[in-house]
Amino acid sequence: MPAVLPALGLPVFGALADELFGGGLGWLYPTCAVLGAAMAALVATRRGWWWIVTGAPVVTFTVACVVDYLAHGDSYQGAGLATQGLQLIAAQFWPMVAAVGAVLLAVAFRNHRARRSQHG
């Protein structure tokens, strides 16, 4: 499975599901974003890890912004652009941190497994 599939697909799925069934980004989106980043790190090549680690917060942030803007564009007009935008960005901080953390954990797990198989 190419790494890009979980890295992008899961966050997009989570965001769309949240907007469609929850009326706004809820718990499903950050969960999918974190899972997607971790899965991507598990299936990526070693050379791809750098891009997964640095890309996880950007993907989490961008998908949230695009989907929420498409779903609630009217609330981003005028003064809402600053306040709604600030709220949206603030809400993505911990999911972004969690996504990076999940990638680093996945990388550490793979390294550990690789070392054990080398020594074993």
Added chain:
Amino acid sequence: MAEQRSTRRPGGGRPRTAPLVVAGRTAALGVSLTVLAAGGFAWYTVNDLNGVTRSHALDEAKKNAPKHLDKSINILLIGLDSRKDMDGNDLPKEFVQDELHAGSSEIGGYNTNSLIVLHIPPSGKVQAVSVPRDDWVQTYGADGKMHKVKEAYGYAKDAAEQKLRAKGVKGADLEHQSREAGRSATIQTVQKLLDVPIDHFAEVNLLGFYDIAKALEPITVCLNKPVNDPIVSRVTDSKGNVVRPGGGTGLQLPAGESQLNAAQALSFVRQRHNLTNGDLDRTHRQQAFIASVEYKLKQQGVLDDLGKLQALLDVVKKDVVIDDDWKLLDFAQQAPNLTGGNVEFNTLPIDKFATIGGQEVNQVDPAKLRRIVKQLFGQAPDPAPAPAATTGTTGTPDPGPAVDAANTTVDVQNGSPVTGAAGEESKALAALGYRAGKVTTADTRPRTTTVKYGAGAKDAAQQLAARYGATAAASTAVAAGHVQIVLGADYTAPPAAGAPAADPSPAVTLQMQGPPVKAGGVPCVD
């Protein structure tokens, strides 16, 4: 993911990464860190903004709140005249006497000396109504008796304090929890008195007011006449009985504009002696002061700048209490709407002064107050006064079922002699959140306005019918989800929330206590 390009070192060592790839990785890292930093900053900012002391006091009031007819928001501003800090400790004696000019730390209880309901409609003018503090009303959440509206807080707090003390609660916890009861009683009492839902509240005490004024001083105010309010000392006998109550704020100002420091500002809003209309003039002072502060904030760009707003909140957050449901960021979004002359303050009328149980009080007619407030807020007045009104109690009419205005299409036909009435009415209803339907001229000229509804629109039709004093009737000729209004000869345009400039001041035709105080500058008052 991205393809790695590398060149193998001569001698077969670790492959060297191509410069382009290194540049790409560096750029990706930079973008990633920037996004993370932006998120962190936003998170910190939002948390800091919401760091004001929160309260659950709205919970009880929300259970019995009348329904909203539109997307307006009602905010109750509570000015608490207490000489204690949030933990119940007396404010320093010197500070209370010399800076606050508020007498001794021992006097005064927990009176809500300023009660203002701010009505922010989806669009249009913001209305602010002050409830005079001595209005004699039925209290709720306190002891269930008639009291001055300002005393609901103190009675509820005292009752809660006794119960909590019996449970072993003490110290700051006792103060915090008992104040919650006071806030809840105040909100419930005002909500029932005016029959409008209170969505949010903000409470500021004497110290908080002083801190806000300190952060903003000098503040420009304007007086119609010069004022001299000397301080009169309180005299007690050897047993501590009050022989002569103290009074006066020490305020001395000329007519016209003056620049006030924080202590003078407090005197300006607290003066009640040496004023033609006493306490009622004090209410106008409070309104004028808020208007002046708002004007200053606008001039300094604070209301349009989240950073400056945050800096101001940092100063006052320790003295201000707001409900736990209020997102200050949302309010920051609405704050610019509160400027530029878009707010008008009115004082609810009293019927007469009276003395009840040795207390000087304002007698009010709750039913009349409700009608005025509803009209001022652009809602249909109650068709008939509640029977309880004549006895001075504040029974609440059935608010009726919740209405899904956004999914109700309203078709308006003009059968009235007023040209363009259907179009205007359609716009007014759209401002209330209803979906605008067909606007046509009726084939007939009915004497009274009629309201008919299709399937699924009964609740909305009943609410709309109340607006015209009509009765809603089901009709198979009306499409599902539609309400059909035929304006009759009896039609006179009701005020609409968010009605455009055509009706700049609905209060003009309403009986209020004194002239309105208009924001958008520095209004002059007595």
